[in-house]
Amino acid sequence: MSSVATIKRNIVPPHLEVKGGRPLSGILKVSGAKNSSLALMAAALLTKEKLLIQNVPQLTDIEVMSEILRNLGAKLTKTNNSIEINSESIHNVELPYELVHSLRASFFCVGPLLTRLGEAKIPLPGGCNIGARPVDEHINGLKALGAEVEVINDVVKAKVSTKDKRLLGANITLKYPSVGATETILMASCLASGKTTISNPAREPEIQDLAKMLNSMGAKVFGAGTKRITILGVESLNGTSHCVIPDRIEAGTFLIAAAITRSPLIIGPVIPNHLSAVISKLKECGCSISQHGNHHLKIIPREISGVDITTSPFPGFPTDLQAPFMSLMATAKGSSKIKERVFEKRMQHVLELNKMGACIYLENNTAYIKGVKELVGSNVEGGDLRSSAAIILACLSAKGNSIFTGLEHLDRGYEKLEEKLTNAGSNISRKFDQITSHSSFSNKIISEDNIDTQKNAA
Numbered sequence: 001m002s003s004v005a006t007i008k009r010n011i012v013p014p015h016l017e018v019k020g021g022r023p024l025s026g027i028l029k030v031s032g033a034k035n036s037s038l039a040l041m042a043a044a045l046l047t048k049e050k051l052l053i054q055n056v057p058q059l060t061d062i063e064v065m066s067e068i069l070r071n072l073g074a075k076l077t078k079t080n081n082s083i084e085i086n087s088e089s090i091h092n093v094e095l096p097y098e099l100v101h102s103l104r105a106s107f108f109c110v111g112p113l114l115t116r117l118g119e120a121k122i123p124l125p126g127g128c129n130i131g132a133r134p135v136d137e138h139i140n141g142l143k144a145l146g147a148e149v150e151v152i153n154d155v156v157k158a159k160v161s162t163k164d165k166r167l168l169g170a171n172i173t174l175k176y177p178s179v180g181a182t183e184t185i186l187m188a189s190c191l192a193s194g195k196t197t198i199s200n201p202a203r204e205p206e207i208q209d210l211a212k213m214l215n216s217m218g219a220k221v222f223g224a225g226t227k228r229i230t231i232l233g234v235e236s237l238n239g240t241s242h243c244v245i246p247d248r249i250e251a252g253t254f255l256i257a258a259a260i261t262r263s264p265l266i267i268g269p270v271i272p273n274h275l276s277a278v279i280s281k282l283k284e285c286g287c288s289i290s291q292h293g294n295h296h297l298k299i300i301p302r303e304i305s306g307v308d309i310t311t312s313p314f315p316g317f318p319t320d321l322q323a324p325f326m327s328l329m330a331t332a333k334g335s336s337k338i339k340e341r342v343f344e345k346r347m348q349h350v351l352e353l354n355k356m357g358a359c360i361y362l363e364n365n366t367a368y369i370k371g372v373k374e375l376v377g378s379n380v381e382g383g384d385l386r387s388s389a390a391i392i393l394a395c396l397s398a399k400g401n402s403i404f405t406g407l408e409h410l411d412r413g414y415e416k417l418e419e420k421l422t423n424a425g426s427n428i429s430r431k432f433d434q435i436t437s438h439s440s441f442s443n444k445i446i447s448e449d450n451i452d453t454q455k456n457a458a
Contacts, residue, residue, distance in 0.1 A: 015405045016418060019427035020377050020398035024263035026424050027296070028254040030270055031057040031415040032081065032244035036206040038105035039183045040213055040242065041065050044085035045074065045112035046187060047217060049239030054082045056244055057415040060408075064103045071096055072109070087116075094121040101125070107135060107156075107180065111188030114147055114158055118165040124154045137174055137181035144170040145185070145192055169194030169233055177202040177313045182229070183210055190219040192233040201229050204314040205245060205274045213242040248274040249320045250414060251297075253389050255279075256324045257421070259287050259301045260331055260397045265424065268296030277317040281309055281325070285332060304328065306336030306371055313342070323349045323390035330358035331397055332371040340365040348383035349390045355380060356394055356402075374399050382406030385413045392417070396426055 032055035042065070044051040056062060058081065066076055066083070073090040076083055093113055100106040104125040113120035124135065135156065139149050142158055146168040149158040160167055169192050174181055182202040187210075189196035201207065203225050211224030217240045220232035251270045258265035259282060272279065272291065279289050282299070285307045292298040306329055311319040319342035329336040330353055340347065350362050356378045359370040377400030382388025388410040395402040407430070410417065418428045 013405055014407050014430070014432050015403050016392070016395075016407065016410075017429050017431055018377070018392070018395035018398075018402045018404060020375075020395050020400060020402060022261070022396075022426055024258060024261050024265055024396075024421070024424040024426060027266045027268070028257070028420055028424055030246045030251045030254065030268055031055075033057075033206060033209070033247040033249075034059055034061060034413050035105075035179075035247075035249075036209045037062060037244050038065050038103075039108050039187075039206060039210050040244065041069060041083065041085065042105070042108035042112060043187055043210060043214060043217075044069070045072065045087045045090060045109060045116060046190060046214075047237040047239055048088040049086075049237075051085045051087075051217075051239050052082060052241040053085070053213075054241065054243045055246075056081050056083050057247065059412060059415055061103055061105070061412045064099055065105060068095055068099050068103070068106050068109065071099065072113070090116060093117050093119045095123065097123045104180070107138060108183055108187065110138070110142065110156065110158060111184050111186075114142070114160055114188060115167065115191040119159040120156075121158075122156045124151070124156065135180075137176065137178045138184045141172050141174075141181055141185035141198075142167075142188060144172045145188055145196065146170070147188075164193070166233075167192035169196040169231070171197045171199070173199040174201060176200075179204050179206065179313075182207055186210060186214070186221065186224075186229065186231065189231040189233060190214055190221070190237065191235070192231075194233055196231040196233065198229040198231075200227065202313060203227070205248060205271065209245045213240065216240040216242060245274070246270050246295075249318065249386075251275060252278045252318070252321045253324050253393070253414070255282060255287075255289070255297070255299050256321070256328050257393050257396060258299045259285070259304060260328045260393050262301045262304070263425075264298070264300045266292050266296050266298050268292070270295065270297055272297065276315060278321055278325075281307055281317065285328070304332045304371075306332040306334040306369065308337045308339075310339040311342050319343060320386050323386045324393055326350075326360070326367060326369065327353060327358075327390045327394040327397075329369045330360060330371060330394065331375060332369075334371055336369045336371070338367045338369065340367075349387035352378075352380045352382075352387070352391050353394055356398055358394070376400055377402040379403045380405075382409045385409045389414065392428075396421070396428070 075086040179202040208225040211221040217237040222230045288300040356375040375398040
């Protein structure tokens with residue numbers, strides 16, 4: 001009886017194929033800031049006049065926010081990376097669950113809806129599964145401004161009961177400098193009656209960008225980026241034109257891409273003081289970084305050594321770059337320690353990096369890393385937006401080929417990533433559903449000895 005050899009075949013979902021180990025060169029272009037764009041789009045609800053936002057990245061999160069605004073009655077016109085928003089005829093006070101569930105930034109609409117329509121109904125928001133991100137600070141801030149807020153069956157219902165339907169200025173102190181809560185209170189208080197102060201606010205550049213646009217619309221916001229923001233309420237806001245700041249997280253990801261591939265690169269446009277903590281750590285681990293022209297940075301990696309980082313709110317090391325930096329440390333000389341202090345479920349990349357031969361031991365929210373000579377290509381999957389970026393960087397530096405799945409996460413925050421990386425010399429391509437043999441790409445298996453080595457790195 002003859003036997004027939006068979007090859008196991010699998011259906012591979014849309015994915016990226018990466019041939020690693022290639023140096024990068026040239027310029028990596030940084031898009032507009034996603035996190036800023038989302039808040040600015042919500043702020044368009046504050047005015048009946050047209051608002052033009054430029055340098056908006058083309059991302060799935062932007063598409064979801066666009067659909068939310070249309071659902072509320074706004075009219076949007078898109079041209080390349082510009083969006084014109086006309087909110088004159090908004091009428092719907094309730095956001096659809098299916099859209100809100102996939103985008104946490106949808107909650108930014110609550111303040112503008114309260115000020116324009118006197119009422120808002122928003123399901124508790126979703127987004128990446130990286131840990132608890134309660135909206136308590138948002139709700140407490142709105143209550144302090146005079147809104148009546150209750151949560152029923154996971155739906156936040158808020159309304160303004162004053163005769164003139166205006167919120168009232170208040171002194172608000174945040175328990176934690178939440179970016180989302182700061183932006184929610186900032187937008188809600190612009191049209192409130194009287195003076196509002198926010199103590200212990202988030203100081204991120206995205207807060208400053210929002211305040212800048214609000215002021216160009218006629219708001220009176222002072223102190224954005226400092227430990228105390230003051231808002232003097234006005235009767236109405238005008239339309240304006242505003243250009244979104246460069247995405248500091250994408251810029252930081254590209255700087256780390258240069259470091260992990262040991263490639264000199266030019267990154268821009270950037271605002272260097274938005275990246276001070278990241279630049280400091282890259283210099284500490286062995287990179288030379290200098291200003292290149294007015295809006296670009298030049299990075300020249302040398303021998304990369306392990307350094308420790310702890311994430312914290314701005315101006316500290318950003319949590320959004322913890323995962324990419326861990327990929328770099330996995331290839332560094334010596335040991336390092338990375339402590340995540342912002343979100344408790346932001347270590348989803350550790351298992352995937354270890355599949356590629358990294359030596360990382362995780363204890364609660366602290367990763368102990370012992371650098372290895374090289375990573376090896378593997379079949380890997382992203383579990384959230386920033387872990388996906390970290391894994392892509394690892395694939396770029398790895399020996400051999402990798403398949404990355406998880407594009408639904410990556411496409412939320414990186415505009416045309418594979419196109420940008422290809423232009424810089426990488427071999428990375430997007431593929432759609434296809435059948436592949438089991439042996440198409442290597443999938444490194446961690447031996448018991450390697451697991452023991454990870455534990456000893458602690």
